[in-house]
Amino acid sequence: MLVERGLQVMDVEVVGDAYAIASNYLRKAGVISATLATNERLLEIIVELFRRGELNKIRLANKAISQFEAAELV
Numbered sequence: 353m354l355v356e357r358g359l360q361v362m363d364v365e366v367v368g369d370a371y372a373i374a375s376n377y378l379r380k381a382g383v384i385s386a387t388l389a390t391n392e393r394l395l396e397i398i399v400e401l402f403r404r405g406e407l408n409k410i411r412l413a414n415k416a417i418s419q420f421e422a423a424e425l426v
Contacts (some may be wrong), residue, residue: 354421366409367402370402370412370413371413374416374417378391398413
């Protein structure tokens with residue numbers, strides 16, 4: 353993660369890879385539609401987890417999938 357003048361700069365590659373992993377899984381599971389459009393709620397979950405300190409893309413994707421699916425059940 354980069355820090356410049358007190359501002360946190362997001363590692364776009366990690367977030368992008370985590371989104372690709374999570375969205376691919378959720379599409380194959382039939383939880384989200386198979387469109388090319390970005391699922392904003394899933395992206396928000398991933399960004400929030402990243403900001404909280406999760407930097408590993410696999411763990412980030414897995415946690416996002418769990419949170420997304422849990423929200424779908426409510």
